[in-house]
Amino acid sequence: MADPQPPWWLKPLNKVLIAGSRIGLIKDGPMVLTVTGRTSGQPRSTPITPFEVDGKRYVVGGFPGADWVRNAQANPDAVLTRGKVREPVRMIELPAEEARPLLRQFPILVPTGVSFMKNAGLVTGPNPDEFEALAGRCSVFRFDSV
Template structure:
């Protein structure tokens, strides 16, 4: 299945994401966070697993699949809830301009190695080459996470 950006979304991704959300809700700790944001059309809360990471003392999250619905929802929302374990935070996700995102994206494969296989299977990148990730600037959205 390809989204409107032409990126192949692995068939297993949506069911796995749903399972991760359900597992987290029953209290099982996960190595990722849950991001909840109002749907841009329905206004209903939409939750997706994300992997926040730190670069140069700043916390980020990458919209690793171009055109992903959760990214569009974040872009339309003022705030979101980020839940890691039992800790919940109200955050604002600030989109980083492509011109400023390259150095952060270059470090993504080292900082978030668990995210690389999904991006490869989705056809976003072909390897864990840092230059290939830096070239995603302007194609994949990088958000800075600010506490509200």
């Protein structure tokens, strides 16, 4: 089965979310992740919704092979931003075995991500078994402070 493609409206919506975050309109919810473009070398930003498990922060790539995922795989040094607060981080991609238990918790900890991944055709609902089955297909990264 071919990987789903993002909907046409995602990039324009992401630009609005990034702008809203930068000027302080969005205080909770998504953060802005900035990674270095793997071919351009330019900073590339996207809104993400990190979640915390046992004191560590993680993010799930909502689309297999998404540009920001491939950029993070090529250069794991990144910056997380919320409002005016910038935090340099290193993104560590987890092997499927380590990702499975985190993916099981994702529908509980990031309920907004369920509808996103359901609309992408990756899951049918908030079933932890379906999310766990995405291990190895949807990247899971841990954020380490630098």
